Amino acid sequence: MAPKKLGLKQRYAHMTRGLDWETTYQPMDAVFPYDTFEGIKIKDWSAWEDPFRLTMDSYWKFQAEKERKLYAVLDAFAQNNGQTGVSDGRYINVVKLFLTGVSPLEYQAHRGFAFTGRHLRGAGPRIACQMQSLDELRHLQTQIHTISHYNKFFDGIGEFPHMHDRVWYLSVPKSFFDDARAAGPFEFMIAIGFAFEYLLTNLLFVPFMSGAAYNGDMSTVTFGFSAQSDESRHMTLGIEVIKFLLEQHPDNLPIVQKWVDKWFWRGFRVLGLVAMMMDYMLPKKVMSWKEAWEIYFTEAGGSLFQDLERYGLKVPKYADVATEAAEHISHQNWAVFYQYSHAAAFHTWMPDKEHLDWLSEKYPNTFDKYYRPRWEMWAEMEKEGKRFYNPSLPQLCQVCQIPMAYTEPGDPTKIAFRCTEVAGETYHFCSDGCKDIFDAEPEKYIQSWLPVHQIFQGNCGGATVPDVLNWYRMNVGADNMDYVGSPDDRLWSEWHAAKTREAV
Amino acid sequence: MSVTAIVPDYARRIEPRDPVENFHGNMLVYVHWEDHLSFCSAVAFPLPPAIPFGAFVSEVVAPAYAAHPEAASIDWSAVVWMIDGATKVPDMEASLAANGMKHKTLVRFWTPGLSGWKGTAS
Ligand SMILES: [Fe+2]
Ligand SMILES: [Fe+2]
Ligand SMILES: [Zn+2]
Numbered sequence A: 001m002a003p004k005k006l007g008l009k010q011r012y013a014h015m016t017r018g019l020d021w022e023t024t025y026q027p028m029d030a031v032f033p034y035d036t037f038e039g040i041k042i043k044d045w046s047a048w049e050d051p052f053r054l055t056m057d058s059y060w061k062f063q064a065e066k067e068r069k070l071y072a073v074l075d076a077f078a079q080n081n082g083q084t085g086v087s088d089g090r091y092i093n094v095v096k097l098f099l100t101g102v103s104p105l106e107y108q109a110h111r112g113f114a115f116t117g118r119h120l121r122g123a124g125p126r127i128a129c130q131m132q133s134l135d136e137l138r139h140l141q142t143q144i145h146t147i148s149h150y151n152k153f154f155d156g157i158g159e160f161p162h163m164h165d166r167v168w169y170l171s172v173p174k175s176f177f178d179d180a181r182a183a184g185p186f187e188f189m190i191a192i193g194f195a196f197e198y199l200l201t202n203l204l205f206v207p208f209m210s211g212a213a214y215n216g217d218m219s220t221v222t223f224g225f226s227a228q229s230d231e232s233r234h235m236t237l238g239i240e241v242i243k244f245l246l247e248q249h250p251d252n253l254p255i256v257q258k259w260v261d262k263w264f265w266r267g268f269r270v271l272g273l274v275a276m277m278m279d280y281m282l283p284k285k286v287m288s289w290k291e292a293w294e295i296y297f298t299e300a301g302g303s304l305f306q307d308l309e310r311y312g313l314k315v316p317k318y319a320d321v322a323t324e325a326a327e328h329i330s331h332q333n334w335a336v337f338y339q340y341s342h343a344a345a346f347h348t349w350m351p352d353k354e355h356l357d358w359l360s361e362k363y364p365n366t367f368d369k370y371y372r373p374r375w376e377m378w379a380e381m382e383k384e385g386k387r388f389y390n391p392s393l394p395q396l397c398q399v400c401q402i403p404m405a406y407t408e409p410g411d412p413t414k415i416a417f418r419c420t421e422v423a424g425e426t427y428h429f430c431s432d433g434c435k436d437i438f439d440a441e442p443e444k445y446i447q448s449w450l451p452v453h454q455i456f457q458g459n460c461g462g463a464t465v466p467d468v469l470n471w472y473r474m475n476v477g478a479d480n481m482d483y484v485g486s487p488d489d490r491l492w493s494e495w496h497a498a499k500t501r502e503a504v
Numbered sequence B: 001m002s003v004t005a006i007v008p009d010y011a012r013r014i015e016p017r018d019p020v021e022n023f024h025g026n027m028l029v030y031v032h033w034e035d036h037l038s039f040c041s042a043v044a045f046p047l048p049p050a051i052p053f054g055a056f057v058s059e060v061v062a063p064a065y066a067a068h069p070e071a072a073s074i075d076w077s078a079v080v081w082m083i084d085g086a087t088k089v090p091d092m093e094a095s096l097a098a099n100g101m102k103h104k105t106l107v108r109f110w111t112p113g114l115s116g117w118k119g120t121a122s
Helices: A008-015 A056-079 A089-119 A123-151 A160-164 A168-181 A185-199 A205-214 A218-248 A252-281 A289-311 A319-325 A329-339 A353-362 A367-383 A432-440 A451-456 A465-471 A487-503 B053-065
Strands: A411-415 A418-422 A425-429 B027-033 B043-047 B080-083 B086-088 B105-110
Touching (some): A089 A160, A089 A185, A089 A205, A168 A185, A185 A252, A205 A252, A205 A289, A218 A252, A252 A432, A289 A319, A329 A367, A353 A367, A451 B043
Parallel strands (some): B027 B105
16 A cells, blocks of 8 residues: 655644654753743643744755755856946945845844744744744855855955954944844744844835845845745744734733833834935935835834734834934934944945935925035035044944934934933933833843944054954955945946947 | 843843943043034043043044034133033033043033034034
């Protein structure tokens, strides 16, 4: 008799939960030491609904197929010198920001999900986390392979892992993930699985991927596509985990709410880099940050929280503050990089008149009143040969680690200053959101590695700016400063001139 | 509130990263010129607590903001100072410490009549 083939469902059950067992040589609490200390109560792990019924062997098959397609496109892109076909040489700085700021987070996500994939007691979530862990490693690899082609031509790319651990603005995304990974497995799942991958993901990947599409970067578009089916699994896992925790025990609600509040705010702060990218760095704009926020947070997030209301979960604290700030953060962030351009590993530029007009149109309530004059003042200074740089180092927020450049809700002329004292020492914050996070766990954040303080303590290669940039492995005069006049700019102009000659 | 940690003695295992002892005899001072947001945020300096406030103004604060078109018009004698949230008239001869400044003090100042480029707080 021929052996009977198992149905998909049975196969899945055997190959996942069927491989799990109740330990006897060691108590389960010793085998899974991390899944109780956060106070989360799980009555029944088997109630977990597996969000995607995928066994390892079919996982490998799917992923291998996607890899083949991706690498075929990358090869073609390289052979056809696709890098010469993007909208403008400035666009490459978006790719640089992505590789230095976001790709290392894929690796952090890989490590984090490997941890939860080991330490959650239920086999269902454990397997989902293990697959996501592999996805995230693959995302890092495909991004490195895609962007390595640009590294042959453009500056600021080659030292991205070294820079991620050291450079002042990269401490913002790095500390975000360090915070999540230093938490317990349930907080990590809410932080990254829910807040980042579900609630905020469309504000990160859609802008980068549609930005790439609008600007002729077909290689980045392709890795985006290649990650898309993974991302939909990640979203499903994120929503499943929050529902599971809320259904398991009513005592979980206040803990989960606290994490949702915290990780919404931390995520929102990191996304300021995307805001700036959308409003200032894309030569061909997709939409404004404010529009993206309305679509992907106010509308989509609004209906999500309506759905979660039945569990008692509320819209994250300070969501209203973040929405108000959507008028301001892109302008405030690009201004930070404009004045610290000498210390950034990508290029900045002054928005031209057409660009300023676009911003006026997209931000009718605020741009002409507060931000346009700032650019006009700096443009005037540039014309006089006095390009504006900030000669001092900025004060940083103890939690988000961003220069304290954000203004009071409702008053864009006043910097928001908040502080707390712990054991006789003062700690400063950019917002009530960051202060609340600190006040809830001061022991954690008094250890923050703040780049500016580290420089003053003498831990960053020396006392002068060139010493520090050298310690960052920044190639001064190539990686940093304005786009206009940079080696990138010269190369782009040469390509452009060659294309024009060929066309004649 | 306190940290959620797997070990009960977490607080005893850690150290704050920025105590004044780590700054080689200096203390950190943050400075912000109000209504001049072309300087994107307050800025930080490691300074000896013993320097006179007057020297702090002329050697540290003034040069930090010199690039601003309004910098030359500042009347330093008319400046309104706020030290850690309290409006103060600092004693220019006295040290930073004697003026109530400590590690991580925030000094904000207003320049009457100057409210940023074309009055836009820039
Ligand atoms: Fe990913
Ligand atoms: Fe993901
Ligand atoms: Zn902050």
